Amino acid sequence: MASIWDPPFMEAYKNLLEKKEDMRNNNEVVVVEECELPVIDLSLLEASEELAREECKSQIARASEEWGFFQVVKHGISGDILKRLRWQQEKAFKEPFDVKAKEDNFSAGAYRWGSPTATCIKQLSWSEAFHIPLTDIIGSNNIPSNTLRSTMEQFASRVSRLADRIAEILAEKMGDKSSFMKENCLPDTCYLRLNRYPACPVRCGHEINGLITHTDSDFLTILYQDHEVGGLQLVKDGKWIAVKPNPEALIVNIGDLFQAYSNGLYKSVQHRVVANPTSERFSTAYFFCPSNDTVIDSCRKPSLYRKFNFREYRQQVRDDVRTLGSKIGLPRFLVTHHYHQP
Ligand SMILES: O=C(O)CCC(=O)C(=O)O
Numbered sequence: 265m266a267s268i269w270d271p272p273f274m275e276a277y278k279n280l281l282e283k284k285e286d287m288r289n290n291n292e293v294v295v296v297e298e299c300e301l302p303v304i305d306l307s308l309l310e311a312s313e314e315l316a317r318e319e320c321k322s323q324i325a326r327a328s329e330e331w332g333f334f335q336v337v338k339h340g341i342s343g344d345i346l347k348r349l350r351w352q353q354e355k356a357f358k359e360p361f362d363v364k365a366k367e368d369n370f371s372a373g374a375y376r377w378g379s380p381t382a383t384c385i386k387q388l389s390w391s392e393a394f395h396i397p398l399t400d401i402i403g404s405n406n407i408p409s410n411t412l413r414s415t416m417e418q419f420a421s422r423v424s425r426l427a428d429r430i431a432e433i434l435a436e437k438m439g440d441k442s443s444f445m446k447e448n449c450l451p452d453t454c455y456l457r458l459n460r461y462p463a464c465p466v467r468c469g470h471e472i473n474g475l476i477t478h479t480d481s482d483f484l485t486i487l488y489q490d491h492e493v494g495g496l497q498l499v500k501d502g503k504w505i506a507v508k509p510n511p512e513a514l515i516v517n518i519g520d521l522f523q524a525y526s527n528g529l530y531k532s533v534q535h536r537v538v539a540n541p542t543s544e545r546f547s548t549a550y551f552f553c554p555s556n557d558t559v560i561d562s563c564r565k566p567s568l569y570r571k572f573n574f575r576e577y578r579q580q581v582r583d584d585v586r587t588l589g590s591k592i593g594l595p596r597f598l599v600t601h602h603y604h605q606p
């Protein structure tokens with residue numbers, strides 16, 4: 265049964281859910297193996313022996329090349345902040361839907377739900393989110409303590425230090441000696457996204473996505489995901505893999521900009537969230553982004569991708585989602601190919 269806080273998915277997507285041809289076309293059987301992602305102990309970055317510090321950096325680079333995804337433990341963000349974040353996030357989503365949709369709680373247009381441009385079930389995301397620019401939460405004065413806003417601020421300031429560090433290591437490991445990341449990715453160009461995936465009771469012979477298959481458009485993402493309810497899946501060697509939740513870990517994944525900046529060395533891999541039929545799920549994502557004018561041009565040559573700035577990239581993604589129903593992403597920017605629509 266949907267609650268008063270659930271978005272009206274059933275009503276809004278009635279036609280899509282009843283579209284028989286979707287089910288026939290998308291009846292592919294996909295075998296999904298459950299798997300533990302590489303786990304990296306970040307406390308080793310502070311080890312007294314240089315060898316241990318370097319080995320930790322190499323693990324980060326290797327996982328980014330081979331998986332595009334890894335987990336970090338001993339990451340320095342306290343369990344207390346994470347617990348408070350989850351609890352207060354849940355409370356914010358359990359406001360009645362009308363209130364969430366009407367009020368600009370955190371920043372204008374922050375609340376989103378479903379997939380307004382979906383034309384088939386594959387493009388439908390059974391989830392809701394608050395998508396918040398960090399400028400709107402960081403450094404604001406007089407935030408009452410023990411509110412979601414103040415917890416988000418504490419989380420964001422810590423997670424942004426973590427993202428800075430990981431980006432710096434990845435840049436160093438690909439042979440980049442510049443201070444590009446430090447200069448272009450500042451806390452006020454990054455985003456926080458609070459996700460809720462309501463239970464999805466629909467049975468239509470087709471798996472429903474909580475979040476459709478996508479790559480992230482940023483440099484890297486740090487994700488705090490639910491400990492119990494899994495659902496995150498990613499592509500590894502052409503196969504879908506289900507990520508086993510690890511309560512001690514945060515998940516880090518490479519986004520499109522790092523793939524372009526590293527000239528294909530680090531992989532921005534496709535991932536999705538599969539909706540759960542009986543349990544809701546929460547996650548919090550931190551998107552490490554540059555300013556809109558930042559030009560992405562790899563120091564590793566010859567370049568696979570033409571130069572582009574982040575504004576242009578985001579605009580292209582938005583245009584593709586509007587006109588095609590889903591994102592094309594980096595293939596659009598390859599030097600050697602003109603992207604042909606499938
Ligand atoms: O909720 C998750 O586990 C993944 C979220 C995600 O991929 C995103 O917000 O881009």
Ligand SMILES: [Fe+2]
Binds near residue numbers: 479480535
């Ligand atoms: Fe993502």
